[in-house]
Structures are given as C-alpha cells and as structure tokens.
Amino acid sequence: MNVDVINRRAAIRRLLFIAGGTLLLPACYRQSGKTTIELNHLVIEEEQEDLLAELVETIIPSSDTPGGKELLLHLFVLKMVDDCHSPEDQEAFITGLSTFSTYSRELMGQDFMKLAVDKRLVFLESLKEVENEEVKRFYGITKRRTIQGYTNSKYVMTDLKKYELVPGRYNGYFKMT
Amino acid sequence: MANLNIDSVKTRTFDAIVIGSGASGGWAAKEFTEKGLKTLVLERGRDVVHVKDYPTTNLYPYELEHRNEITYADKQANPIANRCYAYREDTKHFFVKDEEHPYIQEKDFDWIRGYQVGGKSLLWARQTQRWSAYDFEGPARDGFAIDWPIRYQDIDPWYSYVERFVGIAGNKDGLYTLPDGDFLPGYPLNAVEDYFRQSVHKNFKGRHVISARCAHLSEPQPIHIQQGRVKCQNRVLCQRGCPFGGYFSSNASTIPWAQKTGNLTLRPHSVVHSILYDQESGKANGVKVIDTESLEEIDFFANVIFVNASALNTNLILLNSKSDRFPEGLGNDNGLMGKYIAFHNYTARISAEYDGLLEYRTDGRNPAGGGYIPNFRNVDRQETDFLRGWAATFGAGRSPIRDTDGVGDGLKKELLHDSKWSNWRVHSHMMGETIPKEENRVWLDTGKTDKWGIPLLHIDVDYAEDDWLRRKDYYQQMTSMFEAAGFTNIRTQDDGRRPGNDIHEMGGVRMGHDPKTSLLNKWNQLHLCKNVYVTDGACMTSTATQNPTLTYMALTARAVDHAVKSLKSGEL
Numbered sequence: 036m037n038v039d040v041i042n043r044r045a046a047i048r049r050l051l052f053i054a055g056g057t058l059l060l061p062a063c064y065r066q067s068g069k070t071t072i073e074l075n076h077l078v079i080e081e082e083q084e085d086l087l088a089e090l091v092e093t094i095i096p097s098s099d100t101p102g103g104k105e106l107l108l109h110l111f112v113l114k115m116v117d118d119c120h121s122p123e124d125q126e127a128f129i130t131g132l133s134t135f136s137t138y139s140r141e142l143m144g145q146d147f148m149k150l151a152v153d154k155r156l157v158f159l160e161s162l163k164e165v166e167n168e169e170v171k172r173f174y175g176i177t178k179r180r181t182i183q184g185y186t187n188s189k190y191v192m193t194d195l196k197k198y199e200l201v202p203g204r205y206n207g208y209f210k211m212t
Numbered sequence: 213m214a215n216l217n218i219d220s221v222k223t224r225t226f227d228a229i230v231i232g233s234g235a236s237g238g239w240a241a242k243e244f245t246e247k248g249l250k251t252l253v254l255e256r257g258r259d260v261v262h263v264k265d266y267p268t269t270n271l272y273p274y275e276l277e278h279r280n281e282i283t284y285a286d287k288q289a290n291p292i293a294n295r296c297y298a299y300r301e302d303t304k305h306f307f308v309k310d311e312e313h314p315y316i317q318e319k320d321f322d323w324i325r326g327y328q329v330g331g332k333s334l335l336w337a338r339q340t341q342r343w344s345a346y347d348f349e350g351p352a353r354d355g356f357a358i359d360w361p362i363r364y365q366d367i368d369p370w371y372s373y374v375e376r377f378v379g380i381a382g383n384k385d386g387l388y389t390l391p392d393g394d395f396l397p398g399y400p401l402n403a404v405e406d407y408f409r410q411s412v413h414k415n416f417k418g419r420h421v422i423s424a425r426c427a428h429l430s431e432p433q434p435i436h437i438q439q440g441r442v443k444c445q446n447r448v449l450c451q452r453g454c455p456f457g458g459y460f461s462s463n464a465s466t467i468p469w470a471q472k473t474g475n476l477t478l479r480p481h482s483v484v485h486s487i488l489y490d491q492e493s494g495k496a497n498g499v500k501v502i503d504t505e506s507l508e509e510i511d512f513f514a515n516v517i518f519v520n521a522s523a524l525n526t527n528l529i530l531l532n533s534k535s536d537r538f539p540e541g542l543g544n545d546n547g548l549m550g551k552y553i554a555f556h557n558y559t560a561r562i563s564a565e566y567d568g569l570l571e572y573r574t575d576g577r578n579p580a581g582g583g584y585i586p587n588f589r590n591v592d593r594q595e596t597d598f599l600r601g602w603a604a605t606f607g608a609g610r611s612p613i614r615d616t617d618g619v620g621d622g623l624k625k626e627l628l629h630d631s632k633w634s635n636w637r638v639h640s641h642m643m644g645e646t647i648p649k650e651e652n653r654v655w656l657d658t659g660k661t662d663k664w665g666i667p668l669l670h671i672d673v674d675y676a677e678d679d680w681l682r683r684k685d686y687y688q689q690m691t692s693m694f695e696a697a698g699f700t701n702i703r704t705q706d707d708g709r710r711p712g713n714d715i716h717e718m719g720g721v722r723m724g725h726d727p728k729t730s731l732l733n734k735w736n737q738l739h740l741c742k743n744v745y746v747t748d749g750a751c752m753t754s755t756a757t758q759n760p761t762l763t764y765m766a767l768t769a770r771a772v773d774h775a776v777k778s779l780k781s782g783e784l
Contacts, residue, residue: 094619095627102624118283159619182616186627189274195628198272201456203446204576207402211571211633 072110074117076125083132087112089148091181093155101190103181111184112177124176131173138170221513226252226477229499229514231484231529234331236748236764237520238462239374243772245475252477252512254501257327259480260334262463266453268302276301295713296324298335303451306334316657318672322713323524329480330463331522332715335451338427338459339759340380342371342391346591347756354599357552357648358724360753361734364391370766378460378765379436381580382425390586396430398423399580403572404608404636409583411697419588421606424580427460439465448577459579481505483664486533487517487542487744495743496542502664516743516775516784520768523749524654527720528669531656543738546728549721551653553673554755556714557644560683561707562690564699566608566636573610573633582607587757589685598681602644603757604690608636638699642686645757646679648719673711716760718752736771743784745771
C-alpha cells in the first residue's frame with residue numbers, strides 16, 4: 036500500500052471526524068485521479084482538488100492552530116458547491132477553477148501551486164480587481180464557503196470558540212469588558 | 213367498506229374520534245381520555261415519538277451535512293416549503309414537501325403543513341397570547357364578519373386551565389388588550405429592548421412593549437414534571453423537537469399524557485376521507501379513513517367527533533363529507549363553508565440601529581425571542597382609515613464585527629475574535645389582523661384528486677386594501693417610536709410574504725349565533741350536526757392580532773368539557 040493511499044485514508048478519517056461521522060463518503064482511494072469525495076454535479080480532477088486545497092490553506096493558513104487544508108475545507112467547499120449551488124454557479128466555479136492557474140501564470144509568472152506563500156497572498160489580494168467573471172465568482176464562492184466551513188468546523192467550535200448546545204444561557208444585560 | 217362483521221365493527225368503535233394530533237387535536241385527546249372516554253386519534257402522517265423521533269435534536273452545527281442549509285435540488289423541488297422561515301436542514305423532515313400533497317392556488321398562497329403526530333406543534337413559534345374582550349367584541353363593534361357567539365369571560369377560565377398545563381412564560385402586564393394569564397416567570401428583555409420599553413411608555417400614551425409570552429418552561433411546576441418535561445435549556449433549536457420538553461408540543465405533552473390513561477388509540481397513516489352521517493339519528497356516526505400504507509378504506513365509529521385537522525384540511529374534510537342530507541358538505545346548508553378564510557398580515561418589517569448602551573450585549577439565547585408590542589390601534593374608538601389593528605415583535609441584538617476582506621493570518625484572527633461588536637441592531641415585524649371576507653375561500657375540485665382519491669383543495673385568498681393601509685400605519689407608527697428612542701438608520705421593508713406564510717390560516721367553518729350565517733355554535737358544534745365539533749383554526753370568526761394557538765387549545769378544552777357533559781346528559 037503506498038503512502039498516498041495511507042495519507043488518503045487518514046484524511047478520510049479526519050474528514051469523517053469533521054463531518055460528524057456520517058456525511059461525506061469517499062468515492063475511491065484516488066486510483067483514478069478523481070476527487071476524494073463523491074460529487075453529483077461537479078467533475079473535478081485530482082490536481083484541481085489539490086489546487087483547491089492550497090487555495091483554502093492560503094485563505095486560512097495553519098499556524099499554531101490547524102488551517103484550511105488540514106481541516107479539509109477544500110472538500111467542504113466542493114460538497115457545498117455540488118449540493119447547494121445552482122448549475123450556473125457550478126459552471127462558473129468549474130470554469131474559474133480551470134482558469135485559475137492560467138490567470139496565476141499571467142499575473143505572477145507561475146502556477147499558483149508553485150508560488151511561495153507570500154506570493155500567493157499577493158495574488159489573492161490582486162483578485163479583488165480581477166475582471167474575469169468566472170475567476171471572480173469561483174474565488175468568491177470558495178472564499179465564502181471556506182470561511183463558513185472554518186467557523187462551523189468541529190475544531191473551531193470545540194477548541195477555539197466553544198459552541199454550547201446545553202445548557203444555554205441568557206443574560207440580556209451582559210456587561211462588556 | 214372493508215369488513216362488516218360485528219367483531220370488527222366493535223374494534224373500530226370508540227367513544228370519541230379526534231381527527232388530527234396537532235396542538236388542538238392533542239388537547240382533545242388529553243381531555244377525552246382523562247375523562248375516561250375511549251378515544252381514537254387519527255393522524256394522516258407518520259408517528260413521531262417524543263425524543264426518539266427527533267433525529268437532529270442533539271446535532272452540533274458541524275454535524276449537519278450542509279451546515280443547516282437547504283440543497284439547491286430541495287429548493288427547486290419545494291418552493292412553498294422553502295419559503296417558510298423554519299424550513300432548514302435540521303427541520304425539513306417535519307414539513308410536507310410540495311409535490312406530496314398538491315393543492316390548487318387561485319392566487320399565490322403558501323400552505324405550510326406538518327403531517328405527522330404532533331403536526332405543526334413541533335414547529336410553531338410558541339408565542340402565546342390571550343385574546344381580549346376587544347378582540348371577541350370586534351366584529352360586532354366594527355360591523356364586519358359576524359358577531360362571535362362567545363365573549364372573553366367564556367374562555368377566560370379555559371385559558372387558565374390550558375396555560376397551567378402547557379406552561380407559559382410571561383409577565384403580568386395588566387393590559388386590557390392582552391389579558392394576563394397563569395404564567396411561569398417571563399423572560400426578561402435585554403438592555404435595548406428594555407430601553408425601548410421605557411421610551412415608548414414615556415412618549416406614547418397607551419402603547420406598551422412587554423416580554424413576549426411563550427410556551428416555554430422557564431420554571432417547571434409539578435404538573436410539567438409529571439409530563440416528563442423539564443426546564444427549557446435556552447437552546448432555541450425548538451423546531452428540531454426538544455428532548456427536554458422545554459417547549460409545549462403535542463408530542464412532549466398532551467399525547468403521552470393521553471397515552472398514560474390507557475384510553476388512547478393513536479392511529480398514524482390515517483387520512484380522513486370524510487365524516488359519515490347517519491340520516492336516521494341525524495348525527496354523524498363515524499369517519500371514513502384511508503390507510504396510507506395499505507391503501508385500505510376503513511370506517512371508524514364514535515358518538516362524538518372532533519375535527520382538528522388544521523384549518524384548511526378541516527374545511528376540506530367537511531366539504532368532502534357529502535350525504536343525501538348534506539350534498540354540499542356536512543352541516544353546510546347555508547353554503548358558507550370554506551368562505552371567510554382569513555389569516556395574519558405579516559408583510560412588514562422595520563429595522564434600525566442604536567449606538568447607546570454599548571456597555572452591554574446579550575449573552576446566550578432568549579427562547580421568547582424578545583419583546584412584543586400589543587395592538588394599540590382603534591382600541592377605545594375608531595381612529596384610522598382601516599379597521600382593527602396590528603401587533604408587532606421587537607428585538608435587539610449585537611454581533612461581532614468581522615472584516616473578511618483579507619486572507620491569511622489576518623482573516624483567521626478576524627474570524628475568531630470576540631472584542632469588536634456592532635452597534636445594537638433593532639428589528640420588528642408586523643402581525644396585522646385581517647378582515648374575513650366572503651371572497652377569500654376554499655373549495656373542492658370536481659375532478660382532480662390526490663393519491664388517495666380525495667378532491668384537491670382550491671385556495672383563493674388574497675390581501676385587501678385595508679391590509680396595505682394597516683401596513684402603512686405600522687411603518688409610520690414604528691418609525692416615530694424608533695425616532696423617539698433615538699434609533700437611526702431606520703429602514704422599512706415589505707418582505708413580500710404571501711398569504712398563508714404567516715401559518716395562521718383561519719376560518720371557513722366559523723362560529724356564530726345563527727345557523728343561517730355561521731356553521732358552528734358557541735360550543736364549536738356544527739349547528740346542523742351537533743356531535744361534530746370543530747376547534748382548530750377553521751372555527752375562527754375573526755383573527756385578532758394574537759398568535760392563535762393558545763385560543764384553539766382553550767376552545768378545545770372547553771368544547772370537550774361540553775361534549776362530555778352532553779354525552780352524559782343524553783343530549784348527544
């Protein structure tokens with residue numbers, strides 16, 4: 036069994052962990068160059084998934100706490116786009132994702148994957164003024180879903196900002212410090 | 213008919229039949245079974261057992277596949293259900309999907325339904341206000357619809373009776389337009405809601421902001437503990453079903469209570485086709501049911517029948533209960549059944565900001581939702597160009613300010629901080645009375661049926677001119693009240709809500725004194741078929757501004773009391 040498969044399985048275990056144990060199911064162990072999760076609408080290649088993983092990691096980098104890639108936010112983005120977005124959004128997302136590297140080459144002289152972290156940040160900053168509609172929409176959707184996935188992740192809700200199911204509290208005159 | 217042998221008839225015969233297991237049907241079941249009557253409750257949907265059948269109740273946000281969002285495919289398939297504020301990933305299994313139960317919209321009408329044991333009592337907003345004398349006297353005083361055959365004092369003791377069992381959190385506010393009840397401690401207003409209360413009190417005579425009254429156990433009493441319910445935990449995830457029984461639902465309260473008596477037979481998967489009328493006795497003697505699993509047609513028999521199928525379905529069942537004596541529907545000699553459908557006008561919202569009291573924020577969650585502004589319009593005298601009035605919610609809150617413009621470490625910090633908070637944002641929505649009109653009506657299609665062969669319902673209900681005048685008044689009055697409190701950035705908003713989406717559909721089988729102009733008498737009996745009672749929203753003669761469920765429950769308890777006494781005295 037090669038290392039990639041082992042890593043993949045570790046990732047899947049973690050994925051099940053973040054998704055609550057029942058939700059995202061692996062389509063395969065990446066023998067076919069396809070994505071890690073089963074998708075109904077999007078057709079995503081392995082390298083596109085890898086690119087997306089680097090992108091969410093750039094948006095939410097790991098520091099002394101986990102970042103986007105470790106929290107599998109790229110898979111969350113794919114899941115949400117696949118299930119919760121319109122066909123038009125999905126088309127723009129796929130086109131934008133495909134154009135993303137070309138755009139990076141044009142602007143930064145290199146593929147996004149090959150850029151150093153600081154250059155990646157510069158590139159994302161420059162996307163605020165991007166004119167390419169698909170890239171703009173792809174990036175907008177990805178960023179919004181990454182933020183949502185992060186703030187609603189088990190890790191953040193357990194370790195960083197505790198979500199209290201019970202007992203709830205209510206104080207209408209909570210004094211700010 | 214399925215089977216006519218005598219033993220089978222015996223097993224299909226009860227003292228009472230209740231159609232529907234929502235808030236009012238659950239109350240009918242509780243009252244009948246407590247009084248010793250063998251009672252059959254028919255529910256068209258599946259069973260939902262308290263706690264056991266609440267699959268999402270203890271899920272954390274990250275355990276919901278789409279983080280509580282509805283999928284695109286679901287939105288496309290169920291535009292009606294999706295327009296309900298409470299339709300989410302964690303609750304959608306309790307809502308009727310559009311294609312499962314079609315109806316015919318003559319005009320846009322969102323019919324929001326919950327077909328299961330407990331009905332919409334699992335899903336309701338739990339706001340519980342008594343009607344006042346002003347409300348019951350409304351039609352007679354202002355000359356619309358017809359006079360209610362009851363007055364506030366007729367229902368007052370039944371409100372208390374129901375409130376004690378249900379558990380209503382509220383304060384004694386001493387208001388004529390919103391009588392006090394038998395309350396558990398109310399949930400306090402937050403800093404800005406309380407500030408607005410004082411400002412309104414000071415600047416506007418006769419207007420009040422109070423803590424919203426709601427069916428939550430703020431301090432459970434022995435009667436609630438006996439039901440197996442405990443204190444509300446402020447989760448505010450109510451529509452998932454509450455494992456604590458912290459809010460009232462049939463599932464947590466009346467149904468298990470009725471089951472404990474040993475007198476209840478609960479039959480899910482039982483769509484009522486019609487009520488059977490016996491020409492000889494001049495009474496109804498049972499109901500025809502279609503078992504949705506076996507598709508078998510089965511008749512059940514009883515001395516008294518309560519129709520609590522939810523307002524429009526109650527209309528449907530009665531209209532479909534045709535006999536030689538009643539070719540236009542049971543008790544419908546005057547042809548008024550299905551007419552005078554009314555609802556609440558929820559189309560208006562207003563929001564603003566407040567930059568005072570920034571030393572405070574709300575911590576945690578308030579199950580009551582915040583404040584309530586009882587109607588103050590046209591109370592002592594007619595003062596506007598529309599009849600009757602409106603009530604409103606009022607809430608205030610703050611949220612962390614997060615600049616999500618950047619990426620990287622800076623963004624990460626922004627998403628986690630707890631230090632920068634917005635100004636207070638205040639918001640309100642209108643709950644307007646609507647005037648019942650004959651042209652707002654429902655009727656049965658003559659050809660199209662559902663999958664059980666029951667005619668589809670046409671719904672022809674719309675707003676009227678006075679609804680827009682009322683809304684204009686709401687915008688104006690709320691704006692001046694907001695301005696007086698120093699709120700800024702005031703914005704009014706038509707939320708485009710369709711009739712029905714208030715989920716307070718009422719009428720069609722209205723109560724009244726006179727069999728010529730009404731269907732039900734003052735005890736909720738059909739004038740022309742006295743052992744059939746209607747005590748859900750269909751019985752309503754007018755709508756008032758209050759959330760109606762508490763009134764349905766009180767009317768039900770009162771009607772069961774009457775039915776049992778009448779059975780004993782031989783009148784029924």
